[in-house]
Amino acid sequence: GxxxxxxxxxxxxxxxxxxxxxxxxxxxxxxxxxxxxxxxxxxxxxGIDYMRDVWYESSYKLDVKQSGNVCAGNRFENYKMQPIEYKFHKDFTGKLSQYGLSADRREASGIKAAVIREKGTQCERETAYALYLAGFDVKDVHMTDLASGRETLEDVNFIVFCGGFSNSDVLGSAKGWAGGFLFNEKAKKAIDNYYAREDTLSMGICNGCQLMAELGLVYPEHEKKHKMVHNDSHKFESNFVSLEIPKNNSVMFGSLSGTKLGVWIAHGEGKFEFPYEEKEYNIIAKYNYDGYPANPNGSPWSVAGVCSKNGRHLAMMPHPERAIF
Known part of the structure; x- marks a missing residue:
């Protein structure tokens, strides 16, 4: 029933x-x-709150063995104190027509985007559909296309490195994927030429965010690069969380400044490790709460995503493509 x-x-x-x-x-x-x-x-x-604690206690005891007393204790205390929050601009209608877009579009827009994937990545279809809804003509690009020279990205203006677990994360998150660029002449030339252009955008989601960190694509001007390291809980985290979008300079998230969104997260190495002070980074998204598990990985300043200084190249751990409806 x-x-x-x-x-x-x-x-x-x-x-x-x-x-x-x-x-x-x-x-x-x-x-x-x-x-x-x-x-x-x-x-x-x-009492609902009391009964929820009774229900949750067995999970807490198991979590102690997996995550340790600190993270398990924080999760037990905070699970009922960190509600999902949304905040949209007053003129937001939730309709594509508000932006002159249509899900029924069948004509080419002439603006090309590419979803770049590797063995073990996923979410490429959701990502491609989100890009299509945003008005792009989308094509699928596998690393073998770049490594063989079949694809050069010369006609593309927006690339997205999708999420997932490239090479099963055997070498660490995105490290094998990064090697596919660094140690293949044609793939490296394609990506170097793409980022040398001034008419391009890029985005890395989850595994793609880790890849961009490995390749130093977001802050090439920094002598010391930020890294993505293991979550404080030392385990894979999957949850639906709130993001706060601070005032930021980015093509993709600038218009969302001041909003709060709900998104999925799913990662084991999602903690940002920054060598410089917060002011040195163009932060485009923060977890809505500082404490675990709403901040699922322990990132400093609750950072969920960063963007290049020019606002064109963005990397984030949450999965917006999984939360577009």
């Missing part, structure tokens, strides 16, 4: 009766944080 909450009880009962579906009233909503259960003339009172 299923539980549904309805506004018009009589209309719903009539609809169910016409469909031949049995239904019964079992509960009514309340503004208070408790559940009242009546049976055989006796009323039982259950």
């Amino acid at each position: 299923i539980i549904v909450q309805v506004k018009d009880k009589k209309a719903f009962e009539k609809l169910m009766e016409e469909a031949g579906v049995g239904c019964a009233i079992i509960a009514r909503p309340t503004d208070e944080r408790h559940i009242l259960v009546s049976k055989d003339g006796i009323q039982y009172h259950f």
Whole structure:
């Protein structure tokens, strides 16, 4: 069976009766944080917050063995204190037509984007569809295309390194993928030429963010490069979290400044390690809370994503392509 909450009880009962579906009233909503259960003339009172802690306790005890006392304790204390928050601009309608876009577009826009993938990456289809919805003509580019010279990226204006687990993360997150660029003459030439142009954009998502860090693509001017290291919990984290978009200089996130978004995260090495002070980085997204697990990896300043100083090349650990609807 299923539980549904309805506004018009009589209309719903009539609809169910016409469909031949049995239904019964079992509960009514309340503004208070408790559940009242009546049976055989006796009323039982259950505090929701207390019962959630009872339910969560077994997970907490297992988490202690996996993540240690500190992270497990923080998760147990914070899971009910870090609600998902959204904040949109007042003129946001949630419709593509607001931006002159249509999901039914069948004509080429003339602006090409490429999703670059490697063995073991994923999310390329969701990423391609998100780019299509944004108005790009999208093509799929595998590392073998770049390594063989079949693809040069010369006609592309936007590349996205998709998320996943390239080469199964055997050598560490994105290290093998980075080697595919660094130690193949044709692939390296293609990527070097692409970033030398001034009419290009790029984005790295999760594994792609780790790749951009390995290749030093976001801050080539920095003598010491930022790195992506293991989460503080020492385990893979998968969760739906809130992001705060601070005022920033970026083509992709600049117009989102001041908003809060909900996105998926899924990574084991998602902690940013910065050699310089915060002011040296163009931070485009922060986790909405400093504490774990809403900050799933322990990144300083709750950083979830960074962008180049010119606003064109962006790297982030969360997966926006998984949260576009």
